Amino acid sequence: MKLIYEKSQPGRRASALPHYENLPAPPELPDELRRSEPPRLPEVPEFELVRHFTELSTRNFGVDTGFYPLGSCTMKYNPRINERLAALPGFARLHPLQDDDGAQGALELMWRLQEILAEVTGLDAVSLQPAAGSQGEVTGLMLARAYFAARGEDEQRRKVVVPDTAHGTNPASVTMAGYELTHVQTDARGNIDVDDLRGKVDEHTAALMLTNPSTLGLFDENIEEIERIFHGAGALMYYDGANLNAVCGISRPGDMGFDIVHINLHKTFSQPHGGGGPGGGPVAVRDVLEPFLPVPAVVRREEGGFGLDYDRPQTIGKVRGFAGPFGVFVRSYAFMRMWGPRLREMSEVAVLNANYVLARLKEAYDLPFDRLCMHEFVVSARSLKREHGCTALDVAKRLMDYGFHPPTIYFPLIVPEALMVEPTETEAKETLDAFCDAMLALAREAVEDPELLKEAPHYRPVKRLDEVRAAKNPVVKYGFAEPPVAEGEARPVAAEAPKGA
């Protein structure tokens, strides 16, 4: 399909702006600051705009389109009431620098959300500021640094322990926060290898970063021992909340011993993923870490009402503008109020759904760790690859032909040909069955007609795309044609493609 720039014709436009009479002429801008060439934005009428983006939407697949078991991403239903609420003028048109007395409703909502998150995580204080999980991570590590700096231990404690199953964001956050990485291995049951761990945690350790249940979808059975090791060495424990959907109301990170937790509001608490974002990554902490939280803090005033508190002398500062992505808070707050204490049921069904799909797929796919899973699980296409040349990628692409979004593939890194499946609590048994039937059918196809997988997808708007070519010679914006020459003969398209890099 054409790009919007290829539908553009000079002189067309979708906007009409207000015209005000008797205004002074715009002030003369100095030559060197004045725009010299207009930007080539699209020129289309309004209906063309709507048709273009509507057509784009038909070439995209969301949770609203169908089953989206993308492991580790918690692609659950996003209730529409949340959209209506976030769009209310009292929220959407509220300026973040409004005085506290003109923002009482918004501040109360944030304060209430903090209270709910503290209860769900089992911790004492919450900052809603971080914009996403990875920003929550780096915030959490900065909190650890501030905490140790206040104790005179920042220079001594330079290491953060991260297991080999971790999301890539964990090690990347470690570097961004100025820490050094210590890897720890996974044992034969899919838990952290505690023997490996013991030798790696000492007075130079600042923290552990752990996702529990892990990216293998397994709850770490040695969590109590891990807690003793870290706290025994004077280190902190950081909980990556990516998999919180497994344990709401069932087990709380604070009760597991974690001191710092980030919560992904776009995963567990239903902020729509928006094709890549927005998200929300609030951080919850134990009381000893509260003084270091980002400013402003949302507080309930003794004299009544709610306010933003900037007077936090030990704060790490700010990681994002204002008090955080407020529209995300509205959606997650509404979602949590519609569940209340029944959040436990939400997590139970998420775990039940995952175990059901796992039980049905075990016969056709390799299972790296033969245990019950939590809200997601990892199987491997290793045998399919060895015996029939069909990789996890081929499985993923063929699944598209059956009308499903593929699972996460090739992650976690310790499982070869990994397929990571997270059904969430949303799906009906019929949907889960249809997915399992498809997975089993294509495992048979791999035996009978492997080309069917290798050439998939067959029924999407595009065939399999060449990612290597895209990276080798990156074309990252539209290459505008030169303006027509005098005779009206168009010149060939000038590739704006890079000169190598």
Added chain:
Amino acid sequence: MTHPFLALTDSDREEMLGTIGVGSVEELFGDLPEAVRFGRELDLEPALSEQEVFEHVAALAERNADASRELSFLGAGMYDHYVPAVVDTILQRGELLTAYTPYQPEMSQGVLQAIFEYQTAICELTGMDVSNASGYDGTSVAADACYVAKYVTGRDKVVVTETTNPQVRQVVKTYAAGFGLEVVEVPHRGGTTDPNELERAAVDAAAVIFQQPNFFGCLEPAPDLVAAAADGGALPVAHVDLLSLGVLEAPRRYGAALALGEGQAAGNFPSFGGPHYGFLAARQEFIRRMPGRIVGETVDTAGERGYVLTLQTREQHIRREKATSNITTNQTLLALGGLVYLTWLGPQGLRELGETCLSLAAYAKQRLEEKAGLEPLFADQTTFKEFAVRVGRNAREVVADARAQGVHPGYALGRDYEGMDDVLLVAVTERRTPQEIDRLADVLAEVAR
């Protein structure tokens, strides 16, 4: 009672537990040590129905003085520009709204093509060669730029002008502490930055960040600031307002290495601070140091054009601790709002909008002077859509008194700048009519001084 967001019937559950081979849901949690099991019910208020949650949350919204209830001249980084209906319409398409990062391109051509078109728009506006798919906001992209500059130059200091949004400076300082970068601020001289002073500060700096138009609304001598940065070998980084770029020069044209900023003004509601999108664009030479997602063009096995996430070896899921950033979830939906908005405006609309802002701000300055006797703080500076005025007494009190009359007159600069306790930063967008500006002048005539 079943929950509206669940589907399993009792018989489904029984059957599923049977297939799994366990007797109860409890058994599925057998791996959890007894000590970490939560022994009670969550202490939360009972679940509400949709109608109840609507009434409750709508009542909270009613208690806010938003721009539909108060005549607002607040800006300072977030602006009350008009957001056309087409933006809402497109962003509410479920196929786009409820998708995630397009890891599987054949399922996600819609979002991928939209991001490619967005990247093109950002490059056109800034004059740059490459744009990412968005960052969190206008503050975090500035911190990202510091990370780029640290690795490109190997230096350990960044310079930020004092006329850069205070929130941007604060976020840069917070992140820079982690990176191991020192942050140096260069004070303003009469509302803008002195290039000579900047040049001295830029020696041995990795980057120089300045804002155009700056936080006071004034136009910086951007080409001179860029030259001052470049002379010292620092990367010149321009923090710009997309909506100014129909009338103001593209940062690449005056030599910026990176251009970035807050996208809210272009297509997002203020929404009490977010979610919005930060944009980040750079010259070609920095493409492999860019943080975040980038979409590239390619072909499928039939030779047809298509789009994929590209240059992923920069990113955390592959490069892990050596990644150019830890970002994964970004602000794609809000950036899509930006693309729809910029498409709606078109090049003509963008220029007209810029001229309207310039004219309205000039009109506002004139009226405040004539009717309220308030003089612009930096009278000889050209301003875009925002300007500072002295109000003769504590500006926070002036704000409170004006609000009592239904007008929010602007941002009290004393919150961030010493010696400016009596200064108000007044923003006008195309949504403020001349009559509304007259009303501001009348109210300030009464409450100022």
